[in-house]
Structures are given as structure tokens and as C-alpha cells.
Amino acid sequence: MAHLCVVLLFLLPAVSMAEVTSFTQCPQFFTGGLPPTVLEDKLDNNRYQQICQCLLDQNEKPEYFYATLYDTRNKIPVYSAYEFHRAEVERDDRWYVEPQLDGGTLQCMGGQNKIPMANRGQHQALNKDYDSSGYDKGHLFPVYHTHTTDTMLSTSTLTNAAPQDPNFNRGQWRHYEEDVAALLQWECDGAYVVTGVIPGNQQIGDGVRVAQYYWSAFCCFKGSEVPHSAGYIGPDNNGKVQEVEMKQLEGILSDHYESEFSIFHGTC
Structure with a gap:
């Protein structure tokens, strides 16, 4: 278990190594505008970066699609949060990076050529870290939960991915994504989802931490009914994805981060 010094921060911009947008710019991806717990490492103020994941539109203005808390030491996300919508979208994995994490100036995600060559990969994963590793780039906000081409493209950034066992990614976790999509699509007028990872001890490439567990939770709204929620967690070895109560999932995460x-601050 990692020994981290963490505190709760709500809607406060992170001390940043770059101009990475804080969650104050994209509260629409959180229930009640409040993000899940934002971690802070008092020994490294730049470790946890709040990213409002965006692409530039035709007018060179940022269009936001979801939010990610990114761990620049482990080079994987802590979680990604999004509002659920789904439609059939043709997949295109371009795999962007977040240039501003490594000293680039591009306001939104882009190619690694937007990062000064000497800085590439200092604080985030690159495609080469996954080459011949035996691990998939496991989406936290999955393509299967998107509804437009731009949203689909925005999920294929390495700040929204962690090394994932290919059997688990294409097996039990894929089944979870499909089952939850069907549930939310038919049972909810609106829903928010947060998906994250608990890092393990193994690394690939240049210090990219392999996930030990994948976890996810949703908050479902239906008319005037009280919102309801569910949590899920599964080990990244093609083990079974288990449904758990929200308090149980939050307890697991609280134990890990000490x-x-x-996740939803009592909204669900």
C-alpha cells in the first residue's frame, strides 16, 4: 500500500508545472459540480494534475469532454469522470498526450511533437512505454461509452489510460462496460461515471505503473426519484469484476490512499 500524504481539496486549482486547466473549468462532469477527492502529495506539489480533457475546435477554442486527475509520478490517471452518453461511433485510436504536463504550450491534448524533445515523457506515459510490454492501453473513459466522433477521439489520450492486462481489458472489464452502458441507457435520464485505477508494484517502459485494480462507479438520475449508484472493482488479471456498495468502494480507496x-460526496 502506498504511503502518501493526501488531503481533500474541492475545486481548487492544483499548483501546476504548466498551464493545465484545473477542475474549476469543467464542473459539468461531476455531480453537483464537485469532483471526487483531489489528492495532494505534500512532498511534491506537482504530482497530481487536474486536467479538463479537451480538443481544439475549428476556431481554436477548447471543447471539454471529461475530467482526469493524473498522477505524474506513476504516469497513470487516478480517475476520469464523465457524463454518460452512448451511441455507435467508429473507433479511431490516435493516442494523444497532454503537452502541458511536459512543458508544451498547446492548450489541449495533441501529438508528442508538441512537447520539447528533451522533456517528452518526463511526467506522463508515451506510446513507446507500451511497445512490447504485453499490456493494453486501458481506457478509463472507454470508447464504448461515447456518443460523438470528437468525444471518442478525446478518450484516446495516454492521460486517460493505464497499462491493462489484455485478457482483462477485452474480457471481464469489457463485459462490465457493456453491462453498465445498457443499464444507464435504459434506466437513467442522466448519469455520471467515475472510473479509476489502484496502482500496483509493477512498471512498464519508463516508470509507467501497472494497475493492480480497476474500479468504477455511477450515479443515476431518473425523473424525481432519489439518485442511485453502484460501484465496481476488479483485479487486473482477468479476475471477476464485482459490484460493491458505494461506501465499500470508497472504503477500499480510503484504505489505499490513507x-x-x-466519489460523489453523498449525492448518490
Whole structure:
């Protein structure tokens, strides 16, 4: 278990090594505008970066699609949060990076050529880290939960991915994504989803941490009914994805981070 010094921060911009947008710019991806617990490492103020994941539109203005808390030490996300919508979209994995994490100036995600060559990969994963590793780039916000081409493209950034066992990625976790999509599509008028990973001890490439567990939670709204939620967690070895109560999932995360971890802050 990692020994991290963490505290709760709500809607406060991170001390940043670059101009990475804080969650104050994209509260629409969180229930009640409040993000899940934002971690802080008091020994490294730049470790956890708040990213409002965006692409530039035709007018060179940022269009936001979801939010990610990114761990620049482990080079994987802590979680990605999004509002659920789904439609059939043709997949195109271009695999962007977040240039501003490594000293680039591009406002949104882009190619690694937007990062000064000497800085590439200092604080985030690159495609080469996955080459011959035996691991998939496992989406946290999955393509299967998108509804437009631009949203689909925005999920294929390495700040929204962690090394994932290919059998688990294409097996049990894929089944979870499909089952939850069907549930949310038919049972909810609106829903928010947060998906994250618990890092393990193994690394690939240049210090990219392999996930030990994948976890996810949703908050479902239906008319005037009280919102309801569910949590899921599965080991990244093609083990079974288990449904758990929200308090149980938050307890697991709190134990790992050694501080209270809240996903929906009691909204669900």
C-alpha cells in the first residue's frame, strides 16, 4: 500500500508545472459540480494534475469532454469522470498526450511533437512505454461509452489510460462496460461515471505503473426519484469484476490512499 500524504481539496486549482486547466473549468462532469477527492502529495506539489480533457475546435477554442486527475509520478490517471452518453461511433485510436504536463504550450491534448524533445515523457506515459510490454492501453473513459466522433477521439489520450492486462481489458472489464452502458441507457435520464485505477508494484517502459485494480462507479438520475449508484472493482488479471456498495468502494480507496476518499460526496 502506498504511503502518501493526501488531503481533500474541492475545486481548487492544483499548483501546476504548466498551464493545465484545473477542475474549476469543467464542473459539468461531476455531480453537483464537485469532483471526487483531489489528492495532494505534500512532498511534491506537482504530482497530481487536474486536467479538463479537451480538443481544439475549428476556431481554436477548447471543447471539454471529461475530467482526469493524473498522477505524474506513476504516469497513470487516478480517475476520469464523465457524463454518460452512448451511441455507435467508429473507433479511431490516435493516442494523444497532454503537452502541458511536459512543458508544451498547446492548450489541449495533441501529438508528442508538441512537447520539447528533451522533456517528452518526463511526467506522463508515451506510446513507446507500451511497445512490447504485453499490456493494453486501458481506457478509463472507454470508447464504448461515447456518443460523438470528437468525444471518442478525446478518450484516446495516454492521460486517460493505464497499462491493462489484455485478457482483462477485452474480457471481464469489457463485459462490465457493456453491462453498465445498457443499464444507464435504459434506466437513467442522466448519469455520471467515475472510473479509476489502484496502482500496483509493477512498471512498464519508463516508470509507467501497472494497475493492480480497476474500479468504477455511477450515479443515476431518473425523473424525481432519489439518485442511485453502484460501484465496481476488479483485479487486473482477468479476475471477476464485482459490484460493491458505494461506501465499500470508497472504503477500499480510503484504505489505499490513507485518507478519506469520496466519489460523489453523498449525492448518490
